[in-house]
Amino acid sequence: MTTFERYVLRRLTAAFALTLAALAGVVWATQALRQLDLVTSKGQTIIQFVGMTLLAMPFLLLAIAPFALLIALIVVLNTLSNDSELIVINASGASRTVLMRPVISFAIMVSLFCATLSLSLAPLGLSTLRDEITRVRVDLVANIVRPGRFIGIEDGLTFHIRNRSGDGQLDGLLMHDDRAEDTVFTYEAARGRIVEAAGRTLLVMQDGTIQRRTRATGSISIVRFQSYAFDLSNMVPTGRTSIYKASERSLMDLLAPSADDTYARDNRARLVAELHDRLSQPLYPLAFALIVFVFAGQPKTTRQNRNFATLSALTLAILLRSAGFGVLTLVPDMPSARFALYALPLAAILLCSWAIAAERRPSWIKRLIDALELFAERIEGRLQKLRGRHPNGVA
Numbered sequence: 547m548t549t550f551e552r553y554v555l556r557r558l559t560a561a562f563a564l565t566l567a568a569l570a571g572v573v574w575a576t577q578a579l580r581q582l583d584l585v586t587s588k589g590q591t592i593i594q595f596v597g598m599t600l601l602a603m604p605f606l607l608l609a610i611a612p613f614a615l616l617i618a619l620i621v622v623l624n625t626l627s628n629d630s631e632l633i634v635i636n637a638s639g640a641s642r643t644v645l646m647r648p649v650i651s652f653a654i655m656v657s658l659f660c661a662t663l664s665l666s667l668a669p670l671g672l673s674t675l676r677d678e679i680t681r682v683r684v685d686l687v688a689n690i691v692r693p694g695r696f697i698g699i700e701d702g703l704t705f706h707i708r709n710r711s712g713d714g715q716l717d718g719l720l721m722h723d724d725r726a727e728d729t730v731f732t733y734e735a736a737r738g739r740i741v742e743a744a745g746r747t748l749l750v751m752q753d754g755t756i757q758r759r760t761r762a763t764g765s766i767s768i769v770r771f772q773s774y775a776f777d778l779s780n781m782v783p784t785g786r787t788s789i790y791k792a793s794e795r796s797l798m799d800l801l802a803p804s805a806d807d808t809y810a811r812d813n814r815a816r817l818v819a820e821l822h823d824r825l826s827q828p829l830y831p832l833a834f835a836l837i838v839f840v841f842a843g844q845p846k847t848t849r850q851n852r853n854f855a856t857l858s859a860l861t862l863a864i865l866l867r868s869a870g871f872g873v874l875t876l877v878p879d880m881p882s883a884r885f886a887l888y889a890l891p892l893a894a895i896l897l898c899s900w901a902i903a904a905e906r907r908p909s910w911i912k913r914l915i916d917a918l919e920l921f922a923e924r925i926e927g928r929l930q931k932l933r934g935r936h937p938n939g940v941a
Contacts, residue, residue: 554648561618601675604667653835661828672794732757749776792820819877822884829891836898
């Protein structure tokens with residue numbers, strides 16, 4: 547690459563990274579709020595909460611990466627035009643390929659990035675998140691042991707703890723058990739912990755007492771202990787097996803699901819739609835880049851309005867991606883529509899490539915943009931006259 551091409555590529559990469567980080571932060575915050583019950587009602591720590599929500603980040607990056615590319619291209623190309631750099635390059639006799647090569651190279655890198663996310667990292671993150679959510683739902687501590695509350699696990703067995711530490715230790719534990727017909731037990735302990743041992747779930751209490759009260763006579767006996775284990779195995783919720791949705795499955799699982807997979811057997815159309823959506827998504831960054839280049843890659847003077855060219859590129863890119871989402875919803879009910887998932891971005895790529903090779907845009911688009919630019923310039927001139935200034939900005 548020439549010095550100018552490397553310069554453009556660096557600016558595009560920096561703008562893309564900043565835009566992607568900003569959009570990812572906003573999207574992650576909105577998604578994290580949906581999982582806030584992991585902390586408020588499930589007893590998970592902040593570290594666990596952040597870790598679980600970050601597992602969905604590859605999927606979120608896949609959704610916003612093409613739009614981050616779109617914004618980066620528009621910003622950089624408009625900046626190059628406003629600084630007259632495109633005009634200087636054009637006046638020097640250089641062809642449009644001097645600008646097109648870094649743009650296409652950048653789009654290919656983003657497409658490879660999206661392919662990595664779509665085919666590997668995004669489903670891996672979502673499947674791991676599904677495993678974590680399943681673990682939380684069957685976690686005895688998260689579901690039945692909550693600080694400051696009396697929780698009835700089952701008829702006749704009540705739990706209460708004062709506090710739960712970040713490492714899982716239970717402080718100020720009280721357990722009341724009146725399930726037996728002849729004896730009532732009350733357990734008190736300074737601290738305790740739920741552990742897995744020998745295939746059993748045990749509540750190991752330390753530094754406490756066991757109060758035994760006989761129902762018939764009402765006599766009470768108290769036993770002090772240093773350590774005591776209470777079996778909770780029959781109270782642990784079942785359902786530890788995760789059921790993965792289409793977006794949470796690996797590429798091989800979409801191509802050849804297991805024969806005993808009930809979800810795959812009942813939702814085969816969804817798996818097919820997910821497979822073709824993943825394979826087609828890396829095409830959109832390249833399509834977006836060519837659309838922007840067709841409309842905003844032309845050198846213009848500072849007196850010429852670029853707003854409508856930019857708006858046209860932005861509108862067409864959003865319409866293209868919206869059409870892709872619309873087609874995706876049709877694939878489960880109309881399997882032949884899966885070919886349109888590839889046809890839409892490929893058609894945009896071919897049409898824009900033809901326009902760039904012919905060094906012109908379709909005539910109707912050019913006429914529309916020219917008319918809108920002329921209309922905008924006239925409106926701006928009238929507004930300036932109403933403010934008592936010359937259209938060029940001189941009082």
